[in-house]
Amino acid sequence: MMLKKESRIFTVSAINKYIHGMFDQDYLLRSVKVEGEISNYKIDQRGHLYFSLKDEGGAISCVMYKFNRQSGIKCRLENGMKCVVTGSISVFERSGIYQLYAKQIEEKGLGDLYERFEALKKRLGAEGLFDQSHKKPIPRYCRRIGIVTASTGAVIHDIVNVARRRNPYVQLILCPSKVQGDGAAEEVAESLRILDSFGLDCIIVGRGGGSMEDLWAFNEEIVARAVFNCSTPVISAVGHETDTTLCDYAADLRAPTPSAAAEQAVFELNETLAALNDLQQRLEQRMGDMIRNKRLQLSGYESRLQALHPRHQLAKQRQLLVHYRELLTHNMERGLLVEGQRIRLGRDRLIQKKDLLSRGFSNLLSQKRQLFILLSQRLEGASPVKRLTGGYVYGMGPDGSPLLTIDQVWVRDLITIRTGDGKILAQVEEKKHLNKDQIG
Numbered sequence: 001m002m003l004k005k006e007s008r009i010f011t012v013s014a015i016n017k018y019i020h021g022m023f024d025q026d027y028l029l030r031s032v033k034v035e036g037e038i039s040n041y042k043i044d045q046r047g048h049l050y051f052s053l054k055d056e057g058g059a060i061s062c063v064m065y066k067f068n069r070q071s072g073i074k075c076r077l078e079n080g081m082k083c084v085v086t087g088s089i090s091v092f093e094r095s096g097i098y099q100l101y102a103k104q105i106e107e108k109g110l111g112d113l114y115e116r117f118e119a120l121k122k123r124l125g126a127e128g129l130f131d132q133s134h135k136k137p138i139p140r141y142c143r144r145i146g147i148v149t150a151s152t153g154a155v156i157h158d159i160v161n162v163a164r165r166r167n168p169y170v171q172l173i174l175c176p177s178k179v180q181g182d183g184a185a186e187e188v189a190e191s192l193r194i195l196d197s198f199g200l201d202c203i204i205v206g207r208g209g210g211s212m213e214d215l216w217a218f219n220e221e222i223v224a225r226a227v228f229n230c231s232t233p234v235i236s237a238v239g240h241e242t243d244t245t246l247c248d249y250a251a252d253l254r255a256p257t258p259s260a261a262a263e264q265a266v267f268e269l270n271e272t273l274a275a276l277n278d279l280q281q282r283l284e285q286r287m288g289d290m291i292r293n294k295r296l297q298l299s300g301y302e303s304r305l306q307a308l309h310p311r312h313q314l315a316k317q318r319q320l321l322v323h324y325r326e327l328l329t330h331n332m333e334r335g336l337l338v339e340g341q342r343i344r345l346g347r348d349r350l351i352q353k354k355d356l357l358s359r360g361f362s363n364l365l366s367q368k369r370q371l372f373i374l375l376s377q378r379l380e381g382a383s384p385v386k387r388l389t390g391g392y393v394y395g396m397g398p399d400g401s402p403l404l405t406i407d408q409v410w411v412r413d414l415i416t417i418r419t420g421d422g423k424i425l426a427q428v429e430e431k432k433h434l435n436k437d438q439i440g
Contacts, residue, residue, distance in 0.1 A: 016093040023098065029089040034060065034100060035108055038081045039211040051077070052211065053085055053100065062087075064102040075107035079212050080114025083107050113212050117219050121246060124221065129228045130249040136233040138253050139201045141267050144171045146195035146232070148188055148205040151176035155208055155237075155258045162262035167269040173198065178217070179207035185220035192226040192234070203230065204261045205247065206237030215239050218247040227251050237261035394418040406431045 023029055036053035043049050047066035052059045062085060064072060075083070086104040091097070124130065145163070149155045156174060163170055175191040178184040188205065195203050205227070207215070217223065218238045227234050227250040236251035237258040248254040255261035306312055395403035396416045409415055409428050417424040 012096065013093065016091060016096045019096070019098075020091040020093050023090045031086070032089060032100075033084055033086050035082070035084050036060070037113070038077060038083060039079055039213065041077055041079050049077075049102075053083075054213075060089075061097060061099040062102050063099055064105065068103050072102065072104040074105065077105065080117070081107060113216065117212075117246070120219070120221055120224075121249065124224055124246065124250070129224060134228070136252045138233050138235065138264060141272070142170065142201035142265050144173065144198070144200045145265050146198065146200045146203040147172060147174045148177050148191040148195065148203065149174070149207055149258070150179050153208065155179075155206060158257075158259045159204060159262045162259050163266045166263070166266045167272075169269065170266050173200065180210070180214050180217060184217035185223050188217060189222045189226035192223075192230055196230045196232045200232050202233045202235060202265050204235045204237060204255075204258070204265055205251070206235075206255075206258045206261060207239070208258070209240040209243060215243060215245055218245040220246075223247050224250040235261045235265055393424075406433065 034053055036055050036059075039052045039054055039059070041049075041051040047069070049064040049066075049069060051062050053062050054060070064087075075081075077083075084106045085100060085102045086106075087100050087102040089098060089100050092099060121130075128134065147156065147159060149159075151174065160172060163172055173195065175195050177187040177191040179188065192203065192205065205218075207218070212219075215238055218236075224246040227236070227247055233252045234250075235253045235255055236245070236248045237255040237260065238245045238247055241256035253264065255264055394417070396418070397403050397408045398413050398415065400416075401408070403409065403415065409431070411428050411431060413428045415426055415428060417426055
């Protein structure tokens with residue numbers, strides 16, 4: 001399209017179309033290789049890739065359509081990467097913005113910012129600033145929360161809205177700070193030190209998403225050390241979920257977004273009240289059960305105490321004494337009855353034995369009397385006196401011993417001869433032995 005010199009007023013579409021034609025007619029811009037550092041890398045829902053390519057002096061917007069991605073990308077893309085993009089430069093007529101339409105992307109090397117980021121991350125990590133052992137737990141019930149971010153913008157509004165929705169009684173204390181550009185890192189570090197001196201429950205530090213340059217204040221050493229030196233637990237919510245800064249590594253907790261940080265820091269009042277109400281009901285039930293159990297236990301103790309009371313024990317002993325007395329009386333009566341029966345039975349047996357003994361003794365006496373008479377008769381018949389009356393005599397030597405042989409006396413010895421009716425005193429004039437025939 002050719003613009004006429006006499007024309008004074010043009011439509012936006014006409015201007016954009018004219019510029020688009022100029023770009024297309026430029027042979028150099030039809031195929032160009034551009035070296036730079038990738039920033040603001042993202043993929044939309046249709047699969048198209050959008051990013052910026054920049055260096056120290058400027059930046060250019062880039063797009064790679066889905067149909068070029070499979071064959072045109074020679075490496076894994078990420079923010080901070082240095083690469084060479086091959087494509088054409090043209091104008092998107094609808095927005096009037098010129099951009100590089102990438103057809104091929106090759107890795108050139110990590111960008112300066114990314115190299116600085118990795119070097120500082122490695123050095124601070126070696127010092128222990130990112131060690132898990134230094135992480136402080138976020139209190140479950142934060143009542144006073146400090147916030148380090150810009151005083152305007154979506155971040156502070158998102159945090160306030162979430163906090164008011166979850167718990168309107170939580171106190172939020174904002175210490176405003178620059179979050180991008182010159183002096184931003186120093187302001188963030190100073191705000192952290194100020195809020196740390198207030199004795200708060202926790203501090204949220206953060207900002208919205210952006211390129212690595214936009215977030216660079218939170219990659220500065222001064223901010224990382226300020227976060228590490230805070231005695232107050234710090235939640236970092238810098239950038240989007242895919243962005244990671246040194247502030248995130250040094251913080252006690254990293255949240256993917258500022259709203260998520262508020263969710264983690266501010267306890268939900270209704271849930272807490274419901275939980276407290278549930279705990280109260282459970283406590284009342286437990287206390288009721290405990291009181292009932294203690295009452296039953298006390299009743300048992302009271303019954304045992306009454307049972308151990310001296311008056312009760314005395315009554316019990318009296319009952320036991322009455323029982324034993326009745327038992328003793330019963331046993332005595334029964335014993336007397338049994339003994340009386342035994343005595344009567346013994347007496348009867350004794351009478352029987354007496355009668356038997358009397359009869360036995362009489363019989364025995366009669367038998368002995370008869371035996372005595374018989375033996376007396378026998379004795380009388382065998383008595384020497386009886387024999388002496390039959391012509392026999394009985395001789396006794398000088399010493400009064402019976403004369404059984406003539407050898408017991410000597411001639412002139414005096415001997416006594418007993419007859420049936422008396423005694424004869426004689427003197428031995430002669431001794432004469434008889435032979436056996438003569439004796440017979």
